[in-house]
Amino acid sequence: MKKILTAFLLLCFTIAFSQEKKPMYWHDIQEFKKQDQQNPPPKDAILLIGSSSFTKWTDVADYFPTKTIINRGFGGSRLTDLNHFAEDLLAPYQPKQIIIYCGENDFADNHQLKAQKVVKRYKAFYKKIRERFPDIEVDYISIKYSPSREKLWPQMKEANKRIAAFMQKEPNAEFIDVTKAMEDANGNVRKDIFVEDMLHFKPEGYQIWTKVMNPYMK
Structure with a gap:
């Protein structure tokens, strides 16, 4: 009985430890x-990669009815997360274009973060894209200036510029x-295009993005 109890506790500890080791957004x-296993991703689609502005754009295909979209926005991800999961975000797909929205949460996660550091993180992810897809179109959507993060706008503006x-x-x-x-x-x-948190969009916000993005869409 004692051996069984010991084995059970060891199993519980192993499971708990393995769960603790999993990175954020795993x-x-x-x-x-x-x-992807249930519905194999189509070739030559437009692959969206990034943070919650993409994550919450669940009906993005309705905004671009003539395009084939694969939305791989996840959580409140940072460029560090895109770099960490780069293989998982890129390897399963054969897109004709990749559009990225990420970087805003890097600053929110660390208010002292310098723009140069965020740019370096972006360049690292861009390099990983080019190693796998040397010739496809790759676009970056500028970091938006969310009203709830106004104190971070100076760093964000500098990052956008760089x-x-x-x-x-x-x-x-x-x-873009x-x-x-x-x-x-x-x-x-405009604050009227944001929901109450002054961070995420109402449909009006996504309508604005659609108009800006359309000329760049393959």
Whole structure:
């Protein structure tokens, strides 16, 4: 009986320890794998990779009815998470275009984070994309200026500026600036396109993004 109890406790400890070792968003990635197994992803689709602005855009296909979209936005992911799960986010697919929205949460996670560090994280992920897909279109959507994160706007603006300069020099790459389209007539960020948390979008916010993104969509 004592041996059985010991074995049971050891099993419980092993399970608990293995769960603790799993990185953040591991379960989201497993869900993607499950979806891909049930419905093999189409070739030559537009692959969206990024954080909650994509995660919550669950009806994105309705906004781009003539496009084939694979949405792989997960949680409140950071560029560190995209780099960590790069193999899982890229290997299963054969897209004709990748569009990225990520970086906002990097600053939210660490208010002291410098723009240069975030740009470095982005370049690392971009390099991983190019190692697998050297010739496809790769686009980066500018970090949006969420009203709830106004204190972080200076770093975000600097990061946008640096990433835009980087993408301008890259072949088959574009920086999609959504910031201007999200402003009112006075040049202020429109709060009416956000839900109560002043971070995530109402449908009106996604309608603005759709208009800006459409010319870049393959």
